[in-house]
Amino acid sequence: MSRGEFDLIRDLFRRRVKAAADLPVGIGDDGAVLRPPAGDLVWVIDTINAGHHFPADAAGAQVGRRALTVNLSDMVAMGAEARWALLSLTLPDAMDEQWVTSFAGGFLALAEEAGVSLAGGDMTAGSLAATVTLLGPVHERPVTRSGARPGDAVLVSGTLGDARAGLPLALGEAPVAGADDEWLLDRYRYPQARLPLAPLLGAHASAAIDVSDGLCADLGHILEESGVGAEVVAADLPLSSALRARHGSDATDWALAGGDDYEILCTVSPAERDALMAVAKKAGVPFTEIGRIREEGALVIRGPDGRVLPAPEGFDHFHHD
Numbered sequence: 001m002s003r004g005e006f007d008l009i010r011d012l013f014r015r016r017v018k019a020a021a022d023l024p025v026g027i028g029d030d031g032a033v034l035r036p037p038a039g040d041l042v043w044v045i046d047t048i049n050a051g052h053h054f055p056a057d058a059a060g061a062q063v064g065r066r067a068l069t070v071n072l073s074d075m076v077a078m079g080a081e082a083r084w085a086l087l088s089l090t091l092p093d094a095m096d097e098q099w100v101t102s103f104a105g106g107f108l109a110l111a112e113e114a115g116v117s118l119a120g121g122d123m124t125a126g127s128l129a130a131t132v133t134l135l136g137p138v139h140e141r142p143v144t145r146s147g148a149r150p151g152d153a154v155l156v157s158g159t160l161g162d163a164r165a166g167l168p169l170a171l172g173e174a175p176v177a178g179a180d181d182e183w184l185l186d187r188y189r190y191p192q193a194r195l196p197l198a199p200l201l202g203a204h205a206s207a208a209i210d211v212s213d214g215l216c217a218d219l220g221h222i223l224e225e226s227g228v229g230a231e232v233v234a235a236d237l238p239l240s241s242a243l244r245a246r247h248g249s250d251a252t253d254w255a256l257a258g259g260d261d262y263e264i265l266c267t268v269s270p271a272e273r274d275a276l277m278a279v280a281k282k283a284g285v286p287f288t289e290i291g292r293i294r295e296e297g298a299l300v301i302r303g304p305d306g307r308v309l310p311a312p313e314g315f316d317h318f319h320h321d
């Protein structure tokens with residue numbers, strides 16, 4: 001892209017960002033000026049690369065939305081409210097303006113929904129990639145990966161494995177046959193950051209993480225940081241009706257190991273469990289209890305017949321870090 005095109009893109013973002021009291025100086029100067037509230041802030045950054053984190057031919061709006069969603073999901077897992085964003089876009093020489101306009105539309109529509117102000121960014125030429133940082137205050141206290149204790153319940157929001165089922169559809173490796181496939185494809189293309197859960201985690205959860213790499217991998221991070229183990233009951237994993245209908249035999253494996261669902265996985269003490277389940281349900285993002293934290297430092301997956309299942313290997317054919 002040319003210099004002039006970069007100027008157009010900057011204007012495109014600038015025109016659409018509204019003034020905000022907590023952002024006295026936004027896009028257009030050498031730096032942004034923020035007016036943060038008192039207390040701790042959480043700060044996250046995530047990059048998505050074409051061909052690694054999204055199909056290289058994905059529509060602009062989809063990529064713009066995903067770039068923000070993966071970061072919003074990290075903020076939710078920390079129990080924080082995203083307020084300000086920076087966006088670094090790397091665009092190939094051959095990229096057309098229409099794609100970038102669509103990217104901006106997807107990004108800014110979600111930013112508005114989520115109450116995030118785009119405070120600035122950068123643009124360079126190269127392989128298609130988008131890096132976003134988000135900054136904002138914690139709701140009550142930061143929720144980390146290290147707070148899980150033996151006896152805590154393990155909860156996960158929504159359903160698991162859907163994005164894994166949608167991926168081959170998005171890559172054109174399998175035909176989209178019917179409404180269930182459409183729904184699974186959307187679950188891959190348009191993951192939802194579970195924004196309503198952010199304040200609830202701070203009030204009730206002992207540890208949390210968002211499921212980007214797969215349940216086993218991400219629960220593994222909590223166990224490692226907390227110095228505990230866990231038992232997960234395979235039969236209790238929340239599976240969507242679309243996943244069951246289309247992939248009955250793979251559904252459990254994909255729920256255990258498939259990535260890109262961006263659901264929230266958390267642990268909660270027995271005393272807080274019912275309260276968290278109730279407020280999450282009321283907020284429209286119900287949790288399912290899938291297991292318990294244990295003293296012994298390993299992840300055990302209990303199969304339907306009571307036997308221990310081998311831990312599935314992570315699917316790594318597309319989603320790499």
Ligand code: ADP
Binds near residue numbers: 030089120
């Ligand atoms: P500089 O050379 O001073 O870094 P830039 O051309 O990189 O200037 O940026 C000029 C202004 O445009 C800055 O305020 C910057 O934050 C903003 N900006 C640049 N790229 C983007 C983008 N992709 N999204 C939002 N704001 C951007």
Ligand code: MG
Binds near residue numbers: 121122123
């Ligand atoms: Mg710059």
